[in-house]
Amino acid sequence: MATPATSDRTHGQSTGEPAKAAPPVCEFRPGLEGVPATQSAISFVDGKNGILEYRGMAIEELAAHSTFLETTFLLIWGCLPTHEELAEFEHDIRYHRRIKFRIRDMMKCFPDSGHPMDALQASAAALGLFYSRRALPNPAYIRQAAIRLLAKIPTMVAAFQSVRKGNDPIQPRDDLGYAANFLYMLNEKEPDPLAARVFDTCLILHAEHTINASTFSAMVTASTMTDPYAVVASAVGTLAGPLHGGANEEVIDMLEAIGSVENVEPYIDRCIAEKQKIMGFGHRVYKVKDPRATVLQSLAEQLFDKLGRDRYYDLALEVERVVSDRLGHKGIYPNVDFYSGLVYRRLGIPTDLFTPVFAIARVSGWLAHWREQLATNRIFRPTQIYTGEHHVPYESIEQRQSKASFDTF
Numbered sequence: 424m425a426t427p428a429t430s431d432r433t434h435g436q437s438t439g440e441p442a443k444a445a446p447p448v449c450e451f452r453p454g455l456e457g458v459p460a461t462q463s464a465i466s467f468v469d470g471k472n473g474i475l476e477y478r479g480m481a482i483e484e485l486a487a488h489s490t491f492l493e494t495t496f497l498l499i500w501g502c503l504p505t506h507e508e509l510a511e512f513e514h515d516i517r518y519h520r521r522i523k524f525r526i527r528d529m530m531k532c533f534p535d536s537g538h539p540m541d542a543l544q545a546s547a548a549a550l551g552l553f554y555s556r557r558a559l560p561n562p563a564y565i566r567q568a569a570i571r572l573l574a575k576i577p578t579m580v581a582a583f584q585s586v587r588k589g590n591d592p593i594q595p596r597d598d599l600g601y602a603a604n605f606l607y608m609l610n611e612k613e614p615d616p617l618a619a620r621v622f623d624t625c626l627i628l629h630a631e632h633t634i635n636a637s638t639f640s641a642m643v644t645a646s647t648m649t650d651p652y653a654v655v656a657s658a659v660g661t662l663a664g665p666l667h668g669g670a671n672e673e674v675i676d677m678l679e680a681i682g683s684v685e686n687v688e689p690y691i692d693r694c695i696a697e698k699q700k701i702m703g704f705g706h707r708v709y710k711v712k713d714p715r716a717t718v719l720q721s722l723a724e725q726l727f728d729k730l731g732r733d734r735y736y737d738l739a740l741e742v743e744r745v746v747s748d749r750l751g752h753k754g755i756y757p758n759v760d761f762y763s764g765l766v767y768r769r770l771g772i773p774t775d776l777f778t779p780v781f782a783i784a785r786v787s788g789w790l791a792h793w794r795e796q797l798a799t800n801r802i803f804r805p806t807q808i809y810t811g812e813h814h815v816p817y818e819s820i821e822q823r824q825s826k827a828s829f830d831t832f
């Protein structure tokens with residue numbers, strides 16, 4: 424007969440050695456909520472006061488004065504680069520933007536209807552086939568791998584966009600900056616300088632955010648000392664979910680479904696009554712408006728002034744007003760994903776590339792955590808509380824009666 428699990432069963436024989444002190448018993452926190460899993464000097468969030476800092480610098484200041492590559496250098500190597508360091512970093516990234524024809528050909532075998540995040544995850548993992556993992560603890564290898572990933576991820580995102588339309592990928596242009604080159608590869612047209620600057624700022628805003636789900640995923644993978652391409656591929660898979668990076672696409676779907684400003688109140692009230700999450704709102708850490716949403720909203724307005732207003736902007740403002748009115752007391756306000764979609768639409772980025780664009784930016788945060796972790800690595804190996812049975816006898820197939828349930832979790 425089966426017996427229920429007890430919390431501290433010992434299956435091993437005594438070895439006669441003095442017993443090691445048992446680790447302290449920890450309270451079970453689903454999703455590890457509030458449990459510190461690492462020490463990090465990369466970024467800081469104060470969710471009550473809406474503060475986000477990278478290496479101690481306010482996100483608003485970086486958004487106003489820095490560039491994505493300069494911010495990336497800051498995140499990975501801990502300080503702003505000098506003139507020479509930045510020039511060399513930018514040069515190396517330009518030099519490595521191209522991708523192998525085998526990766527382009529591999530993408531041609533992907534289904535056109537496949538999601539670009541799945542294509543990106545597969546392509547990021549495929550990079551590991553080309554670049555050796557043996558030199559992992561070597562700082563030169565770490566720099567080289569970071570450069571390759573930062574350089575090639577945007578090319579791979581743009582390449583899949585071309586390939587799924589039946590076209591050959593557009594080659595990167597060395598005379599264009601990081602953001603402008605990506606927009607060029609996407610639209611085969613040099614972007615307006617304001618559009619390039621706004622896109623670069625969006626990348627800064629999405630570059631890093633402490634130990635969120637995809638960063639944790641990256642760190643767990645990295646802790647096994649696997650190669651950085653596997654680290655990034657696992658993080659891309661985690662970012663893809665609608666509770667994480669995938670929400671920015673769903674915001675646009677929601678605005679489309681609402682359709683007009685008059686429909687906002689009934690739509691939101693119905694969602695609340697049916698306990699449906701409103702996409703682009705709420706955050707595990709921020710209980711006020713996400714500071715990145717504030718900067719993104721101002722970027723959206725700058726773009727709309729120059730290139731024309733997005734037809735969903737007034738609707739989005741009304742959604743923010745109604746949700747804040749109904750759910751503000753629970754600390755539910757716009758997060759980074761709420762306005763980013765409207766900015767990307769104005770930049771000509773298709774909706775299903777919003778999350779890959781998030782990944783282009785977040786590669787810098789994942790790499791910063793990867794490098795930080797290598798210095799004091801310990802493999803992630805949490806524990807579990809077993810809730811199953813013991814001593815279950817094996818039944819022959821003739822004796823069994825169906826107990827499997829396929830319509831519940």
Ligand code: CMC
Nearest residue numbers: 666667668670699700701702703704705706707758759760
């Ligand atoms: N719409 C309506 N109610 C919400 C929402 C929302 N977007 N978010 C949280 N709530 C409510 C929730 O129903 C619950 O209410 P109650 O206590 O009455 O049952 C309460 O707030 C706490 O919700 P929770 O799901 O336990 O909170 P969480 O900290 O786990 O949620 C979140 C964080 C981001 C998963 C959640 O807010 C959410 O699902 N938001 C919508 C998806 C989204 O916009 N995701 C992007 C997150 S920001 C970018 C990123 O991290 O990648």
